[in-house]
Amino acid sequence: MSELRRKSFTSTIGLTQVPPGPYADDMARKIRTARMKRPPKPRVPQETVATPITGPIVGILPTAYTPHAGQNYVVGASLDSYGNAGGSQYDLIDDGAIDGAKVVIVNLCNEAHLTYPTAALEKKGFTVVGLSGARSWTGAELAEQLTDAAEMWIISDSSGHLSAGAVDEIESFFHSGRGLYIWGDNEPYYVDANALLERLFGVRMFGNTPGDHVISILREGHNVGLIPGHLLSTGIQNVYEGITIAEVPTTEALRPMMYGSNGRVVTAFYDEDGCRVIADGGFTRLYHKWESAGTERYVVNAAAWLLNMERFTAPGAPELVRS
Numbered sequence: 001m002s003e004l005r006r007k008s009f010t011s012t013i014g015l016t017q018v019p020p021g022p023y024a025d026d027m028a029r030k031i032r033t034a035r036m037k038r039p040p041k042p043r044v045p046q047e048t049v050a051t052p053i054t055g056p057i058v059g060i061l062p063t064a065y066t067p068h069a070g071q072n073y074v075v076g077a078s079l080d081s082y083g084n085a086g087g088s089q090y091d092l093i094d095d096g097a098i099d100g101a102k103v104v105i106v107n108l109c110n111e112a113h114l115t116y117p118t119a120a121l122e123k124k125g126f127t128v129v130g131l132s133g134a135r136s137w138t139g140a141e142l143a144e145q146l147t148d149a150a151e152m153w154i155i156s157d158s159s160g161h162l163s164a165g166a167v168d169e170i171e172s173f174f175h176s177g178r179g180l181y182i183w184g185d186n187e188p189y190y191v192d193a194n195a196l197l198e199r200l201f202g203v204r205m206f207g208n209t210p211g212d213h214v215i216s217i218l219r220e221g222h223n224v225g226l227i228p229g230h231l232l233s234t235g236i237q238n239v240y241e242g243i244t245i246a247e248v249p250t251t252e253a254l255r256p257m258m259y260g261s262n263g264r265v266v267t268a269f270y271d272e273d274g275c276r277v278i279a280d281g282g283f284t285r286l287y288h289k290w291e292s293a294g295t296e297r298y299v300v301n302a303a304a305w306l307l308n309m310e311r312f313t314a315p316g317a318p319e320l321v322r323s
Contacts, residue, residue, distance in 0.1 A: 065092055065231070065304070072217050072228050072237050082214065082238045082293035088123075090235035092301040098125030101150040103303060106142070107132040108157040108192055112283060116290040117299050124300050126150075139165025151179035151306040155283050156193035167195055174200060179276045179306025183283040186244035190281070197279055201270070203249040205281050211245040213261040214238050214293040223263040231305050232257060232269065232278075232298070239294035241266060242282025254279065274311045278302055 068074050068090050077085035088095050103126050107114060110132075118128045129145060131137075134157050146152060152173055162170075174180045182197060184190030190205040197203050216238050218225030226233050239258070247264040250256055257278070258267035270277040285295050 066094055069234050070229055070231055072233055084237055084294050085235045091297050092231055092234040093124055093304040095123055096125050100127045102127045102148055103151050104129045104145050104149045105153040107155045108134055108161045109155050110134050112155050113287045117286050120296045120300050121303050134161060137161055137166045138163050139169040142166050142169045146173050153181040155183045156190050158188040160191040162192045162195060167199055171199055174275055177274045177308055177311050179308055182279045184246050184281050185283045186246050190246055201251055201254050205246040205248055207247040209245050209262045211241045211261055212243050214240050215261060224259050224261055226258045232301050234301050235297050236294040239298055240285050240289055240292035242285040243288055246281030248279045248281050276306055276308050
C-alpha cells in the first residue's frame with residue numbers, strides 16, 4: 001500500500017505454518033539441470049489460431065498470438081527506457097485483437113484505482129465491467145455478471161467481503177475453464193484472496209515485504225526475477241514488482257511466475273486440467289508507478305492468457321455453458 005508496513009507476521013496465528021514456497025535459487029538450479037538434459041523450449045503453443053468462441057465467451061477475432069509470443073527479448077525491436085521491447089506490437093496480443101470479450105473486475109479495496117488497467121484492456125478490445133465496493137457480495141450478485149464473462153479479476157481488501165455463496169460462484173467459474181486473477185497485497189490486504197486460494201489450492205498469501213523494485217527475468221545463479229519463456233512474460237525483460245508485497249505459497253500445480261526482490265514468490269500461475277489462474281501478492285502495481293517497467297504489457301498479457309484460447313478454440317472444443 002502507500003505506506004511501507006513493516007509489521008512482522010511471524011507471530012500471527014496460522015501464518016507460521018504456511019510453507020514459503022521454493023526459493024528462486026532452487027528454480028534456477030532446476031532450469032540449469034533441465035538445460036543440461038535438453039535445449040530449452042518456450043511455453044508457446046504451436047500454430048495457435050483462434051476461432052470464434054461459442055457460449056458466453058465471445059469476441060475473440062480469428063487471429064493468433066503475436067509472432068513474439070513467449071519471447072522476452074525480441075530481435076530487432078527498439079527498447080524503451082526500461083529495456084523492454086518498445087511498442088504494443090510486442091505484447092502477447094495485438095491492439096484490437098479482442099472484440100468485446102468481457103472481463104469482470106471485482107474491486108473490494110477502496111484504495112485501489114483501476115483507471116490505467118481498464119484503459120489498457122479496452123485498447124486490446126476487451127469489455128471491462130468494474131464492480132467495486134468494500135461491502136458484502138453474494139453469490140447471486142456475482143452470478144448475474146459472470147454468466148457471459150470471459151474471465152474474472154478480484155482485488156482483495158484488508159477485511160473479508162465475499163460471502164460463502166460468492167466463493168462458491170467463483171469456484172464454479174474457475175472450474176468452467178474461464179480465467180481467474182486473484183490479487184492481494186501486503187498484510188492484511190489478502191483476506192478474500194486467501195479465501196479463494198485456500199478453497200482452490202489449500203494455500204494462503206502472507207507477509208509484508210517492502211518492494212518498490214524493478215526486477216529482471218530470472219537468470220541462472222540469481223534468486224530474483226520473472227520466469228522467462230512463458231506467454232505471460234512475452235516482451236518483458238524488466239518489470240515493476242509493486243510497493244509492498246505478499247508472498248504466494250506454491251504447490252506442484254501452482255507454480256512460480258515472479259520472484260520478488262526478497263527472493264520469494266510474489267506471483268504464481270496455475271495451468272492444469274483446462275483451467276487457468278494467476279495469484280498475485282502485489283496489486284499496487286495496478287495503479288502505483290503504472291508507467292514503470294513492463295506493467296501495462298504484463299497486465300494485457302495476463303488478460304490474453306486468461307482467455308484460455310487454447311482450450312476454447314481447439315478443434316472439437318465443447319461449447320461453454322453454465323451448469
